[in-house]
Amino acid sequence: MPRTKPGSQGGQKPDGQRPTGKGKNDTDRTPFRNMVEGERFMADISQIAPNPRNVREDWEWEEADFEDFVGNVEQHDVLQDPTVIAKAVFVLKFPDDAKHVPENALWVLGMGERRWRAAVRLGKKQLPVVLRNSSADKMDEVLWSENQSRKGLDPIQEAIIFQRFRTEQKLNAEQIAARLGKRGDKALSGSEISKKIKLLQLTDGPARRAVRQRKLGVDPAYQLLNKLRTTKKVEEAWALMEREGIGWQKALEALAPSEKKPSKKSEPQPNFSSTKTGTDIETPKLPAQGGSSDVSNKADAEARRARSIACQHVLSQRTYGEPDELAERLARSILVHAGEPAAQAGMTLLEGAGIPVPEAPLNGTGLARLADAIALASDEFRASSRSSSDWDEHDVRHIKQLVTEAGYAPSPTEAQHIASGAELQQ
Numbered sequence: 154m155p156r157t158k159p160g161s162q163g164g165q166k167p168d169g170q171r172p173t174g175k176g177k178n179d180t181d182r183t184p185f186r187n188m189v190e191g192e193r194f195m196a197d198i199s200q201i202a203p204n205p206r207n208v209r210e211d212w213e214w215e216e217a218d219f220e221d222f223v224g225n226v227e228q229h230d231v232l233q234d235p236t237v238i239a240k241a242v243f244v245l246k247f248p249d250d251a252k253h254v255p256e257n258a259l260w261v262l263g264m265g266e267r268r269w270r271a272a273v274r275l276g277k278k279q280l281p282v283v284l285r286n287s288s289a290d291k292m293d294e295v296l297w298s299e300n301q302s303r304k305g306l307d308p309i310q311e312a313i314i315f316q317r318f319r320t321e322q323k324l325n326a327e328q329i330a331a332r333l334g335k336r337g338d339k340a341l342s343g344s345e346i347s348k349k350i351k352l353l354q355l356t357d358g359p360a361r362r363a364v365r366q367r368k369l370g371v372d373p374a375y376q377l378l379n380k381l382r383t384t385k386k387v388e389e390a391w392a393l394m395e396r397e398g399i400g401w402q403k404a405l406e407a408l409a410p411s412e413k414k415p416s417k418k419s420e421p422q423p424n425f426s427s428t429k430t431g432t433d434i435e436t437p438k439l440p441a442q443g444g445s446s447d448v449s450n451k452a453d454a455e456a457r458r459a460r461s462i463a464c465q466h467v468l469s470q471r472t473y474g475e476p477d478e479l480a481e482r483l484a485r486s487i488l489v490h491a492g493e494p495a496a497q498a499g500m501t502l503l504e505g506a507g508i509p510v511p512e513a514p515l516n517g518t519g520l521a522r523l524a525d526a527i528a529l530a531s532d533e534f535r536a537s538s539r540s541s542s543d544w545d546e547h548d549v550r551h552i553k554q555l556v557t558e559a560g561y562a563p564s565p566t567e568a569q570h571i572a573s574g575a576e577l578q579q
Contacts, residue, residue, distance in 0.1 A: 191283060193283050196279065198273060198278060200257065202258035202260065204261055205247075205254065206250060206296060208306060208310040209310070219267070223271045226268070231271070235262060236264045236283050237263060238263050263289075264285075293317055307366070309352060313353070315349060319469065319506075323466075325343070325469055326465070326505050327462050328466075329507075330345075347504045349371060360391040363391055369391060377405060381405070390404040390408055391404075460552075460561065463561035467529065473522050474518065475518060476518075484524035495531045496527055498531075499531075501530075502530055503526050532547070535547065535548060552570065552571060
């Protein structure tokens with residue numbers, strides 16, 4: 154998103170170079186020398202651009218707590234140097250954001266936008282900064298870390314960062330949670346990440362703003378969106394909650410008093426109002442075999458969990474065109490004959506991959522995507538509900554698919570099946 158910055162003078166200078174002169178902090182613009190990663194230097198504030206990837210909004214710098222921070226900087230100065238990235242490095246790494254970096258900027262902020270803005274507000278001309286070009290490789294992790302250590306991001310801002318990880322780095326919800334680790338003393342979960350990504354479907358309006366202001370919680374907003382299915386209906390529900398002083402369940406009952414399953418037996422639809430969410434599909438637990446141990450049971454559980462994550466990765470990487478008549482008929486057949494557990498598992502895989510579950514009525518690419526997810530979940534159900542010693546050719550094909558499309562690392566037993574092949578059991 155575009156970010157504002159003060160006007161400035163001067164042209165763009167070479168990457169990783171700074172002015173040198175008679176003194177160490179001289180800002181005479183000639184000549185230039187190469188900069189060293191980690192070097193501290195005085196930079197003209199007018200030549201530092203705010204980071205366009207920072208999800209903070211400009212209006213947040215007008216709030217009372219920021220005014221208090223400005224007063225603290227005025228009294229004690231900046232106690233920790235902001236970090237900057239050479240503009241050329243930033244633009245090379247993030248070409249889509251280049252248009253938001255002013256032409257006259259030499260540096261883009263890495264960490265420390267609050268400190269930079271406070272210095273701007275106080276009319277300072279220069280600011281001590283540290284060159285950290287290497288932070289461009291983990292820009293979103295850096296922004297996440299800094300914002301969590303200060304005033305936390307709101308749920309929509311968090312969702313924007315999560316979505317970047319999904320679209321730019323091709324990570325599923327579970328992998329994003331592992332990458333970002335804890336938020337404060339609480340670990341992130343794939344389920345939380347999936348729910349917040351779904352909230353990006355809300356268009357800018359009172360309900361979305363209520364989520365940002367934490368007046369409408371993430372779970373209630375997710376449930377309303379999942380059940381009412383459209384932003385317009387969610388806005389109606391939020392307006393009713395505000396007007397009547399009621400909870401989201403009562404608002405849902407008022408707006409959708411009789412959500413019934415489709416009456417057509419020929420084309421039943423999966424239950425889209427299910428409240429089940431998460432990142433792992435629940436698979437049947439096998440009875441203990443003779444000689445089995447807690448260690449082997451734990452290994453089986455870890456393998457199932459790893460395959461579930463691999464299934465999510467497969468779905469996140471696939472693209473779907475409009476199905477032809479035959480493909481659409483096959484997709485509908487999968488939905489018609491899938492049991493409730495498989496249908497629920499397919500939707501759970503989509504949620505875990507950060508992919509919105511297609512809304513009814515199903516057709517086109519939405520139909521193809523959901524049918525594919527249910528088919529993949531059915532294969533995983535089959536493999537998980539049978540002892541690996543009973544696996545056949547179908548199960549081995551499923552594992553091979555995860556290896557090929559998701560880079561799944563098979564367990565020793567799975568690798569043995571792949572190497573030797575399994576005879577189809579009649």
